[in-house]
Amino acid sequence: MAIDLTRDRMGLIRCVLMTIALAFALASPARAQVASGPHIIASLVPESDTPAAGKPTTLALVMTPQPGWHGYWKNPGDSGFPMKAEWTLPKGVSVGEIEYPVPTTLVIAGLMNHVYEKPYALLVPLNVPAGLPQGAKLPISAKLDYLVCTTSLCVPESAAVSTVLMVGDGAVQPATAARFDAWRRALPRPLGSPARFEVKDGKLRIAIPFPASAPLSDPHVFAEKDGAMAYAAPQSFTRDGDTLIVETKPGASPGRGFAALLATGDGTGLTFQANPGAVPAAGRPLSSPPAGYTVSLAVIAFLGAVLGGLILNIMPCVFPILSLKALSLARAGGEEREMRREALAYTLGVILVCLALGGLLLLLRAGGEAAGWAFQLQNPSVILVLLLLTAAIGLNLAGLFELGAITAGSGLAARGGLVGAFWTGALAAFIATPCTGPIMAGALGATLVLPTIAGLLVFAGLGFGLALPFLLLGFVPPLRRLLPKPGAWMETFRRILAVPMLLTSLWLVWVLGHETDVNGAVTGVGAALLLGFGLWMTGLRQRGFRAAAWAPAAIGLVAALGGLALLPVHAVPNPTEVGGGSTVQRFDAAKLASLRAEGKPVFLYFTADWCLSCKVNEKVAIDRAETQAAFRKAGVVMMIGDWTRGDPAITRFLNAHGRSGVPLYLWYAPGKAPKELPQILTPGLLMGLTQG
Numbered sequence: 001m002a003i004d005l006t007r008d009r010m011g012l013i014r015c016v017l018m019t020i021a022l023a024f025a026l027a028s029p030a031r032a033q034v035a036s037g038p039h040i041i042a043s044l045v046p047e048s049d050t051p052a053a054g055k056p057t058t059l060a061l062v063m064t065p066q067p068g069w070h071g072y073w074k075n076p077g078d079s080g081f082p083m084k085a086e087w088t089l090p091k092g093v094s095v096g097e098i099e100y101p102v103p104t105t106l107v108i109a110g111l112m113n114h115v116y117e118k119p120y121a122l123l124v125p126l127n128v129p130a131g132l133p134q135g136a137k138l139p140i141s142a143k144l145d146y147l148v149c150t151t152s153l154c155v156p157e158s159a160a161v162s163t164v165l166m167v168g169d170g171a172v173q174p175a176t177a178a179r180f181d182a183w184r185r186a187l188p189r190p191l192g193s194p195a196r197f198e199v200k201d202g203k204l205r206i207a208i209p210f211p212a213s214a215p216l217s218d219p220h221v222f223a224e225k226d227g228a229m230a231y232a233a234p235q236s237f238t239r240d241g242d243t244l245i246v247e248t249k250p251g252a253s254p255g256r257g258f259a260a261l262l263a264t265g266d267g268t269g270l271t272f273q274a275n276p277g278a279v280p281a282a283g284r285p286l287s288s289p290p291a292g293y294t295v296s297l298a299v300i301a302f303l304g305a306v307l308g309g310l311i312l313n314i315m316p317c318v319f320p321i322l323s324l325k326a327l328s329l330a331r332a333g334g335e336e337r338e339m340r341r342e343a344l345a346y347t348l349g350v351i352l353v354c355l356a357l358g359g360l361l362l363l364l365r366a367g368g369e370a371a372g373w374a375f376q377l378q379n380p381s382v383i384l385v386l387l388l389l390t391a392a393i394g395l396n397l398a399g400l401f402e403l404g405a406i407t408a409g410s411g412l413a414a415r416g417g418l419v420g421a422f423w424t425g426a427l428a429a430f431i432a433t434p435c436t437g438p439i440m441a442g443a444l445g446a447t448l449v450l451p452t453i454a455g456l457l458v459f460a461g462l463g464f465g466l467a468l469p470f471l472l473l474g475f476v477p478p479l480r481r482l483l484p485k486p487g488a489w490m491e492t493f494r495r496i497l498a499v500p501m502l503l504t505s506l507w508l509v510w511v512l513g514h515e516t517d518v519n520g521a522v523t524g525v526g527a528a529l530l531l532g533f534g535l536w537m538t539g540l541r542q543r544g545f546r547a548a549a550w551a552p553a554a555i556g557l558v559a560a561l562g563g564l565a566l567l568p569v570h571a572v573p574n575p576t577e578v579g580g581g582s583t584v585q586r587f588d589a590a591k592l593a594s595l596r597a598e599g600k601p602v603f604l605y606f607t608a609d610w611c612l613s614c615k616v617n618e619k620v621a622i623d624r625a626e627t628q629a630a631f632r633k634a635g636v637v638m639m640i641g642d643w644t645r646g647d648p649a650i651t652r653f654l655n656a657h658g659r660s661g662v663p664l665y666l667w668y669a670p671g672k673a674p675k676e677l678p679q680i681l682t683p684g685l686l687m688g689l690t691q692g
Helices: 002-027 029-034 174-185 293-312 319-332 336-366 380-397 410-414 417-432 440-446 452-475 489-515 518-543 551-566 589-597 612-622 625-634 648-656 683-689
Strands: 040-046 056-065 071-077 084-088 104-108 111-116 120-127 137-149 154-166 195-200 203-209 220-223 236-240 243-248 258-263 269-276 602-607 637-642 664-668
Touching: 040 137, 040 154, 056 137, 056 174, 071 137, 071 220, 120 174, 174 648, 293 452, 336 417, 336 452, 380 489, 380 518, 380 551, 417 452, 489 518, 518 551, 589 602, 589 637, 589 664, 602 612, 602 648, 612 683, 625 683, 637 648
Parallel strands: 195 269, 602 637
Antiparallel strands: 040 056, 056 120, 071 111, 084 137, 104 111, 137 154, 195 203, 203 243, 220 258, 236 243, 258 269, 602 664
């Protein structure tokens, strides 16, 4: 009864405070004049004006506080109340629970408030029933009741918002997609692992799983349940390895568990469920990181990147490009000075491209973009340009034309000398990015938490590792003696090297088709044919010693690049079909949390069509009939995160797991913490997961 009385007393205090504030506002003419609203302008924005029948979409309640005013989180704290929405929807249409962004704290007269002082958006899932005809109108409206306050005045306000949707194809305009991406970035991410809490010696102590390497500044825990903690009480944070320990004053009723949000101090946050359990003793304060920690992490990440870059030389993404350099080395014939210069030029090209891509990635993240490693291959236009480049190189190696007629693109990469060595290295580094193979993924993930300079050194280490074999050939004469001497065999070898290069072009056509649709693949093939025809005509003119031999190639290149304007808008693909006829659920953080709460085993993996190591794992391990049979027998739910075209939600999830790219494989056993699997999978490994 004491708890109930305390809870009632807290509610009474809030009512009294609100009553006093409203009475004071009404009693004062000056303040009543100030209180004329609206002080938060509300609007309803749909993600798609033409949602598809049978598929969910999202609505945004966009709230814009006037200067000096603020709105409230779903648990407002010591005062205030959350927004209430009364929806009017067409028959069969329903809305889900409102998703709130991460709030901030505001203490007024000793009372803690969980507020939004800047414009914010509340996201609402909208479910459109199947079977609705195309063009059917869906009028959506809501009556919103919310509280808006300053530091000295509170006013309850109401707003009526509405929109009319039309059943269609579910298309999202680019500008609208960018707005919703920004709003989703402001939402907290699910932590994935439960926290533990205990009330001991008058303190509420919470142990939150949180990587020791993850940055944390000015954190705060917001409890969703009223009475779980004393809102205005100080919160102390310490680290014990990969556990964050919070100590504060308990509320009236922590109960048997509560949901909460950890704000990490940079506008982002993590949601978690706190259950009763033992909490370790307080650890190291946040303000005193261990000496040399950042330096040690940077050194380890640099060495890991060097090793990962070295491994990239045997990955299928890179080998066809390296064949160009192999031919160049064979032509060099062991000339020591020339070999050293070309090795340095090649290394410079690799490292500069890795630094440029890494710097752009860090710059995008600093600007709030959810970008990850290999972000450039998520753009169909980049894929088309690479397709044209590799096709031109392959046709040159096949003897269709000779270089000298064109001086950019494939010409730069395949010509000899320092320029050719530099551009071969640049191209190898650019195409190597999707192959985040073993060891390298962890090193790139470390750049998420390292200072900018240290992060760039990691990218430089990746380039150094990728260039290391040719650097050694240039500076270690005994290794060069192993190379065959120049001879007539080189022309045959050149023709053979055209095969992997043209196979790379074929792979890029496949990627382009998956990133867009079959029309995109046809556009890519057509563009390559136009360029190939121009290069063939150039070759004929070269053999006839005719003037302006480069003209047909230039015309073909311009015509081929016209395909950039013809690339179709990416359409949402159907659910992925895997071996054995089963269907993979698409990644959804809320659905993942629901499945875990139901006690279901989940195999979650993140992939991309341009990631060859991902596709190899799917072919040899995931999609195997015996693996699928074992998963079905054990009731395993498979969930896939497709990162081919980029997805801010997936990027945030990867970042939370210390990853900057794919693949990532996670196993969620019922009642246990998630287990990260190696990047090279076998059927035996996956089937063994179902056996304990």
